[in-house]
Amino acid sequence: MDIALSTDDTGGPARCCVFLSDNRTGGPVSGALAFLEAQLTVTEEGSGGDGVNAARARNTVRIPLGLLGSDHAGYLSWDLAPLWRQVLQLAERPDGSTAEVRLTHVWLYLGGPLQSAVDVLAEADERAQALVLRLGVDRGGVFTGSANGFPAMQSPSLLDWYLSPASFAYVPAELIGQDGCETLLPSNVATQQYQVHQIVTVPHLLASLDYGAQYAAPAGDDGGTSDGSSGFSVPIALVISYDVTWIPVGHGLGQVTYSLPLAPGEQVQLAVVDWSRTSADSRLEDIALTDDLEHALTRDRTVDEVVKGAVNEWQRGGSVMAGAAGAASMGMFGGSAAIGGGYATTTGDRSVSADTVQNLHDQIRQHSTSVRDMRSTVVVQSRQTENSTAQTRTVRNHNHAHAMTLLYYEVLRHFRVLVERGTVRPAVLLPAASPNLDDELVIVRYRRLLQAGLLDPQLAGGFDAVEKYAAWQELQPEVPVPPDPGSVEFILFQFRFTIGDLSSFQDRVPTTVTLTQRAPDGGQKVTNLVRP
Incomplete structure (x- = not known):
């Protein structure tokens, strides 16, 4: 029997596995060399002048694959x-053609x-x-x-594990006890089981969702499609579930951690000291500061001014004037005489009296009270645990x-990790706005969810700091308003997918997706979505 080998990268069987057993007992044969x-x-084809194959040259090639020794x-x-x-x-040939290669024997x-x-x-x-050969x-x-x-x-692979699991771990019954006096059976029960999910988007597969006239499209959407409808396009994805199971397969020997050479008749005393120390320190500090200042200032001012004035004036005056004149002449003599007189009198009496009274009353009262209360509590807790174990052992070469x-040697525990694909469910990826975590109010609002998902629990104290900062800034988070029970509407979605093989999406097989919307009023709308 021979195998015609492919000239591409697929090749043939990945491994050649041999099990050696004893014909008499049926047990495994270990420590045997095999090449x-x-x-x-x-086979290289030659061409003649007429274009017909004229000759076929066959060459035999032997390729050594290595020398191995059988395990336990x-x-x-x-x-x-x-x-x-x-x-x-x-x-490969120099002229670009390919020769036919066949695997005839594996010796x-x-x-x-x-x-x-x-x-x-x-x-x-x-x-x-x-x-595989037994x-x-x-x-x-x-x-x-x-x-x-x-x-x-x-190059051990997973295929070797499937064929011979015992080659990767020794059964405990073969290691513990002399002559099989103590038998420990390995457990085949899975110790750890996990379930993971993977979301895989399907290229070039979109669904057009129609909210209807009474429902608005999500914020940020263009509000409609190219055909003028009120729907929007969302990608289609596949939710693949995987079951991860850890199954113990036994123990094995690892690296050499310590070696002890002994001369003939030499005796060595070994001391194994196992020392461990655990220190846990915690500090809790609480500072409360209260500052109260009360200041009162009162000022009373009264101004009274009285002005009294009196003026009395009496005035009297009089004037008298009289005159007499006479003239006489006699001959050569003449004479004249004149008499005049006047009298004037003036009398005045004036009395001025003024009285001014001014009363100024100014009173200032000032009262200040300052109370400062500061309480600081510091609790420091320190716990230290120290454990020391010393063991002595005497090793002698008799x-x-x-x-x-x-x-x-170090002892290693081996597990078989089995990953199995579970269900494959189609899903629709709907757009959703993510919260802005740069806002302190958003962090306070979603603290319960964010703190539960922290990868490092030591960062949980940051949420308290954010809340104190928000209180210092007098930021008040918005309290969600409970919905009105009378305005709650339930919309039931029913998806029906008519598809072929899930692995042939790249072949662009037409895929029909039926979306059924059922409103509370009993109305029903069916939308057929066809992948382009």
Whole structure:
């Protein structure tokens, strides 16, 4: 039997796996060396002058795949990926054409007194993911115990775990107790189970939702589609559920953490000191400051002014004037005489009296009261726990002729993580506005939801600081108004998807989505959505 190998990147089986068992007991054969070799036939076609194939040249190529040693489960696994890469190189020709490459034999050589070769390809199924061969051998026909240091698997994969789980972990019954005196059975019950969801958007698949005349489109939407309707386009997505299960498969040995070499007859005393210290400090500080200032200022001012004045004046006056004149002449003599007289008198009496009285009364009363109350409470709590354990152990090499080395390994616990796809549900992604977390009021309003989703619980004190800042700024969050029970309307949506294979969305298969809206008044509207 041979396999015609593909010239693309698909190749053939991924691995070649062999189980070695004892023909007498049926148990696994460990520590056996095995060499694997692949035999290929490369056929190159030659062309004649008439355009018809004139000759076919066949070449046989042998490709070694490596030397491995069987593990405690008698399992060997070779990675065939390097083989397929060499097949691609053999299939390419300088003129750009490809040659036909066929896998004719996969020879398995077991190390023993008699060199024996087994064709794995003749016993295995070439259409499977791996070439698996179960081979029964006689322990006297193979060399065992000489495979120390040889790996049993090349590039271990998940396929190796499916075929031979015991190769990845030892059963506790094989490690604990001498001669099987203590048997511990591994638990096959899943210890941890999780369920995760993945939302996958489908490209070029949109649904047009129509709210109707009485319902408005969401804020930020263009308010309608290109055809003039009142609907808007929303993407269609798939909600894929996965079940993640952790199943314990046993324990195994890890890295070497410590080695103790002992000379013949040497005795060493080991002291193992396990010391741990836990310190937890907490500080609670509460400061309350109250400052009250009362100031009162009162001023009374009264001005009284009285002015009295009296003026008395009496005036009297008189004037008398009289005159007499006479003249006489006699001859040569003449004479004249004149008499005049006058009298004037004036009398005045004036009395001025003024009285001024001014009364000014100014009173100022000032009262100030200042009360400052400051209370500071600091609670510091410190807790320290210290644990120290010392163990001494004496290790002695009783052999006086040979040295001995003790190796201490770390013990690893192995789990099988199984991820299974659950249900696949279609969904509609509706637009929704996200809150602005830069606003302090938004943080206070959504504190119950945000604090529950904190990845670091030590940041929970920041919410108290935001609330104090909001109170200091006198910011009042809006209290939601409870809805009126009489105005609540329930709208029932019924989705019916008529689709083909979910994996063939990229093939642009026409997909019909029926959206049914049922209003409280009994009306019903059906919208057929077809993917472009």
